[in-house]
Amino acid sequence: MIQAVRGMNDILPGDTPYWQRLEAEIRGVLAQYGYREIRFPIVEKTELFKRSIGEVTDIVEKEMYTFEDRNGDSLTLRPEGTACCVRAGIQHSLLSNQQVQRLWYMGPMFRHERPQKGRYRQFHQVGVETFGMSGPDLDAELILMSARLWQRLGLDGLVLQINSLGTAEARAVYREKLVAYLNQHREQLDADSLRRLESNPLRILDSKNPQMRALVAAAPKLSEYLDDESREHFATLCGLLDAAGLRYTINPCLVRGLDYYSRTVFEWVTDRLGAQGTVCAGGRFDVLVEQLGGKPAPAAGFAIGLERLLALVRDQLQPQYLPHAYLVLVGQAAQAQGLVLAERLRDAQPGLRLVTHCGGGSFKSQFKRADKSGAQVALVLGENEVAQGTVGLKYLRENREQEIVSQGVLAEHLMGALTSSSIAGK
RNA sequence: GUGGGCGUAGCUCAGUCGGUAGAGCGCAGGAUUGUGAUUCCUGUGGUCGUGGGUUCAAAUCCCAUCGUCCACCCCA
Numbered sequence: 001m002i003q004a005v006r007g008m009n010d011i012l013p014g015d016t017p018y019w020q021r022l023e024a025e026i027r028g029v030l031a032q033y034g035y036r037e038i039r040f041p042i043v044e045k046t047e048l049f050k051r052s053i054g055e056v057t058d059i060v061e062k063e064m065y066t067f068e069d070r071n072g073d074s075l076t077l078r079p080e081g082t083a084c085c086v087r088a089g090i091q092h093s094l095l096s097n098q099q100v101q102r103l104w105y106m107g108p109m110f111r112h113e114r115p116q117k118g119r120y121r122q123f124h125q126v127g128v129e130t131f132g133m134s135g136p137d138l139d140a141e142l143i144l145m146s147a148r149l150w151q152r153l154g155l156d157g158l159v160l161q162i163n164s165l166g167t168a169e170a171r172a173v174y175r176e177k178l179v180a181y182l183n184q185h186r187e188q189l190d191a192d193s194l195r196r197l198e199s200n201p202l203r204i205l206d207s208k209n210p211q212m213r214a215l216v217a218a219a220p221k222l223s224e225y226l227d228d229e230s231r232e233h234f235a236t237l238c239g240l241l242d243a244a245g246l247r248y249t250i251n252p253c254l255v256r257g258l259d260y261y262s263r264t265v266f267e268w269v270t271d272r273l274g275a276q277g278t279v280c281a282g283g284r285f286d287v288l289v290e291q292l293g294g295k296p297a298p299a300a301g302f303a304i305g306l307e308r309l310l311a312l313v314r315d316q317l318q319p320q321y322l323p324h325a326y327l328v329l330v331g332q333a334a335q336a337q338g339l340v341l342a343e344r345l346r347d348a349q350p351g352l353r354l355v356t357h358c359g360g361g362s363f364k365s366q367f368k369r370a371d372k373s374g375a376q377v378a379l380v381l382g383e384n385e386v387a388q389g390t391v392g393l394k395y396l397r398e399n400r401e402q403e404i405v406s407q408g409v410l411a412e413h414l415m416g417a418l419t420s421s422s423i424a425g426k
Numbered sequence: 427g428u429g430g431g432c433g434u435a436g437c438u439c440a441g442u443c444g445g446u447a448g449a450g451c452g453c454a455g456g457a458u459u460g461u462g463a464u465u466c467c468u469g470u471g472g473u474c475g476u477g478g479g480u481u482c483a484a485a486u487c488c489c490a491u492c493g494u495c496c497a498c499c500c501c502a
Contacts, residue, residue, distance in 0.1 A: 001475095003492090003493075006492090006493075006494090057500095058499080058500055058501085059500085059501085062427075062500095063500080063501095080501095080502085109502085111500090111501080111502095113427095113499090113500065113501080114427075114428090114498095114499085114500090115494085115495090116495075116496060116497075117495075117496070117497095118501095118502085119500080119501075119502085123502070124502095125502060126502095127502095192498085192499075203500095208498085208499090256501095258501095267502090274496075274497085275496085275497065275498085275499095275500095276500095276501070276502080278501065278502055279502070280502070281501080281502060282502095302502095303502055304502070305501085305502030306502085307502085308502065309502090328461080330460075362459090362460090362461095363460045363461050363462095364456095364460085364461065364462080365454090365455090365462095366461085366462090367460095367461045367462040367463090368461095368462055368463085369462085370461090370462060371462040371463055372462085372463090378461080378462075380460080380461075382460060383460090384460080392460090392461090394461070394462085396462065396463075397463095402461085
């Protein structure tokens with residue numbers, strides 16, 4: 001048997017209604033804030049990710065699906081969307097002349113990691129990216145928008161952590177101080193931290209090893225090395241969040257794995273997903289556009305891991321996907337008439353979800369199918385009904401008497417029988 | 427990439443000391459021939475993940491491999 005690629009999952013019919021519902025809620029919130037969808041390819045030039053995410057990051061060094069196409073170009077399945085979005089924005093002049101853009105995208109991303117709970121090799125993200133707005137008010141909007149989404153989904157228990165990374169220059173100064181400090185205590189560092197001392201020393205700050213905690217606690221603080229503008233930016237953001245009544249934790253150790261972030265970074269975290277607790281993460285990346293060859297433009301955004309989010313809210317979603325009615329057809333004449341009748345019903349009630357029985361069979365077996373379909377009612381067209389121009393209407397989920405309805409008024413009758421809201425509502 | 431747990435029917439799982447497999451659910455059909463879901467009866471089901479090895483004999487013991495889950499790591 002040929003199986004799906006490891007870490008890449010099929011989403012089956014039992015799950016897709018939940019995905020669709022989740023995606024619809026997200027689209028709804030994004031629309032409330034005036035964000036517009038952008039779509040870009042799943043494959044990009046490898047160079048794009050090397051230059052944006054950073055050559056020495058784990059993603060670029062060992063997690064990308066990179067291959068040569070038939071021209072010999074090095075291409076990569078996108079491991080994230082920000083770089084793609086910026087590339088598309090630059091290419092189509094969406095970001096020049098101080099233009100303001102509020103964009104979003106949704107789709108699969110690819111990283112070659114060892115699969116575990118909440119972490120897959122093909123996973124799905126909703127990404128939000130904004131351009132041309134440098135102030136903390138935009139940062140606050142992004143965070144409030146994500147908070148609104150949790151509220152709309154009935155999701156509580158997420159904790160908001162925020163921090164400021166300052167400018168690249170300020171961070172470089174701090175990095176030197178931090179490396180100097182850690183080198184003084186080299187003998188206390190664990191193997192991971194020694195490795196990160198070379199690659200990404202800031203990550204040592206959020207080491208999970210408890211033995212590192214005292215060392216980290218006494219380390220120089222990034223906040224003490226922030227440039228004045230970043231400091232003020234961050235203070236204003238905190239004030240805006242306070243004014244909006246949003247609770248947050250300032251986490252001085254919150255850093256990002258991708259190189260392009262600057263100033264504000266934030267994460268929404270849960271303790272209900274095991275080791276992969278970050279549901280949403282983002283921040284500001286003011287230098288990325290220029291770094292990728294565009295005119296300088298401030299930018300900020302975030303990404304949501306859809307598998308993780310769905311795991312948290314699945315039980316609260318109420319997807320509507322079961323058919324309203326199942327048409328039982330017994331006899332040659334009924335089979336021929338039934339298809340036509342079903343089409344007429346769909347013409348008259350576009351919101352009606354009607355399954356027509358195919359393949360014949362006894363009344364008994366067809367009613368079994370009707371029941372298993374989840375339909376609220378069975379419509380019965382047999383020899384008697386054909387002869388009389390009627391349809392039997394049996395309620396499968398409630399204790400009501402079976403009805404005989406003239407075919408001419410069936411569409412109208414169904415509206416009442418099924419409660420109009422359930423047909424009108426998608 | 428590293429470590430640990432687990433792979434038996436469509437699903438959830440039994441399977442003793444090594445003697446070539448069972449249950450429940452599901453699925454199909456039936457219970458005086460036009461009515462589901464309950465009940466009863468019957469039937470359908472498996473290359474025991476895969477490939478080697480040990481043995482007269484392997485679901486069972488050993489090795490490898492693949493998959494899966496969890497953690498490290500990484501990240502959304």
